[in-house]
Amino acid sequence: MLETTPPRNSKNIQINKSWCKGCGICTGLCTKVLAMDGGGKAIAANPSLCTGCRLCETHCPDFAISIGVDVN
Numbered sequence: 001m002l003e004t005t006p007p008r009n010s011k012n013i014q015i016n017k018s019w020c021k022g023c024g025i026c027t028g029l030c031t032k033v034l035a036m037d038g039g040g041k042a043i044a045a046n047p048s049l050c051t052g053c054r055l056c057e058t059h060c061p062d063f064a065i066s067i068g069v070d071v072n
C-alpha cells in the first residue's frame with residue numbers, strides 16, 4: 001500500500017518571507033487559506049481553514065513554507 005506523510009497541525013503555518021519569491025504556486029494550490037500580500041509574498045490569510053495536508057509545503061520550490069508538527 002502507498003504510504004503518505006500524515007497531516008500536520010494545521011494551526012501553525014510558517015512562511016519565511018525572505019525565502020518566498022512570490023511565484024504563486026502555493027496560493028494557486030490553496031486558495032482558501034493562502035494569499036499574496038501587497039509586497040508579493042505568500043501569507044496565511046485564513047489559517048483556521050487549513051487541513052494540514054502539506055501540499056503547499058511540499059510544492060514550494062524555495063522551501064519557504066513549514067506546516068507545524070502536532071505536539072499533542
Ligand code: SF4
Pocket residue numbers: 015019020021022023024025026027041042059060061062063064065
Ligand atoms: S510556493 Fe513558496 S516561493 Fe512560491 S509564493 Fe508560495 S511560499 Fe512563496
Ligand code: SF4
Pocket residue numbers: 010013029030033034049050051052053054055056057067
Ligand atoms: S497545509 Fe494544505 S490546507 Fe494548509 S495551507 Fe498548506 S495546502 Fe493549504
